[in-house]
Amino acid sequence: MVSAVLHLRGTQLCEQPVHDRHGNVLLWNGEVFGGASIPIYESDTKYVSHRLASVDDDSVSAEVAATLVVDALSMIQGPFAFAWLHVSTNTLFYGRDGLGRRSLVVHTPDDAKRSCFLLASVALNSQRDGWEEVACTGVFSLDLNMLGALPRLHPWPVRVVSVASPRCLPPLPPSVVALGTSFDADPFCDHADMMLAAKGLLQVLSAAVAKRVESIPTQEHADSARVGVLFSGGLDSVVLAALCHLHVLPTEPIDLLAICFDKDHNSPDRRAATASWTELKHLFPTRQWHFVAIDIASHQVDTHQPHMLVVEPPTSDLSSSEPPAVVEPLALFESTSGFC
Structure with a gap:
């Protein structure tokens, strides 16, 4: 078992x-954002390991262990993929969170090719044969005592959210439900329930940003930013940057990472990002906002495309599309280069 x-x-x-x-x-x-009481600067990996260790008992069967693993992990709020070897039953447990927010792929044995059972974050070669994305429907277990054993699924518990829950928006007017019907949004937006829901959304989003940024380790250099925001200048990135301002220490800078593929470095997104950067400086003048312009030339797209096609299986979104399909993952790749 190997990990980076x-x-x-x-x-x-x-x-x-x-x-x-x-x-x-x-x-x-993965990252544990809720469902467990973990101090801000404590490793969530150690927490998960400790929580799973409570499953261990020499008298516990693999079936009981599976139930305990599902119970332990289903309470975690956050994205994750994991593999856990339970020594006393010689069973491998693995899986992803219920929304599948972390990559995990599996290669099952093929008698004809005498290949092995493999788990990885990404496929280990450019060949798609044999690789499948692990379903996010629960925890899988593999009995290592039996040669040729097949993985068993232990589903996540079903949690139903009532439509009467305060987290649900009020139903749309019947006239709006009909396909193709337009309506005046102002009266609906001014509705007390809508305003309450909007306020609740902002509070939840702010709390989520706080959990994400407050636990980031401190940098060695005082002028280095702990937090960076992928910044297109659009409403979503501006709101996230503003919320980061509320939860990052006033003396710390925040990086705004603006990607541009335009050869003249003057794309609409770059102009919007520059304008929004100016607005943020005006709204929050005490914050040091670092505008990081990341310019990507067309030859860089060509250079990195083969690598992205290798790590992209078993899905085929990039390989079955034109070269521009690599632009979005390349933007993420380039924006994090030098920050990790």
């Missing part, structure tokens, strides 16, 4: 694989 770690939380990097006191082994690719 991107340090996002905790005062010290937590090396992986993680071995607990019982000898169980954890690979964790």
Whole structure:
């Protein structure tokens, strides 16, 4: 079991694989934002390992262990993919959160080719044969005591949200439900329930941003930003940047990472980003906003496309499309280069 770690939380990097006191082994690719009480600067990897260690008991069967693993992980709020080797039953548990927000792919054995059972964040070669995305419907278990055993699914518990829940918006007027019907949004937006829902959304979004940025490790250099926002200048990125301002220490800078593929570095997004940067400086003059212009030439797209096609299987969104389809992942790749 091998893992590479991107340090996002905790005062010290937590090396992986993680071995607990019982000898169980954890690979964790995720972030715990809720559902558990973890101090801001504590490693969530260590927390998950400790929580899974409570499953261990020499008398526990693999079936009971599976139930306990599902119970332990289903309470976690946040994106994750994991693999956990339970030593006492010689069982491998693995899976993703219910929304599938972290990549995990599996290669099952093929008798004809005598290949192995493999788990990875991305496919290990450009060949799609044999690789499948792990379903996010629950935890899978593989009995390593039986040669040729097939994985078993242990579903996540079903949690139903009532339409009467305060987290749900009020129903649209019947006239709006009909396809193709237009309506005046102002009276609906001024509705007390809508205003309450909008306020609730802002509060929840602000709390989510706070959880994300407050746990980021401190940088060695005082003038280095801990937080960077992918910044197109659109409403979503401006709101996120403003919320970051509320939860990052006043003395710390915030990086605004603006990507541009235009050869003249003057695309509509770049102009919008520049204008929004000016507005943020006006609204929050005490904050040091670093505008980081990231200009990507067309030859860089051509250079990185083969690599992206290799790590992209088993899906085929990029390989079945024209070269511009790599622009979005390339923007993320380039914006994080030098920051990790």
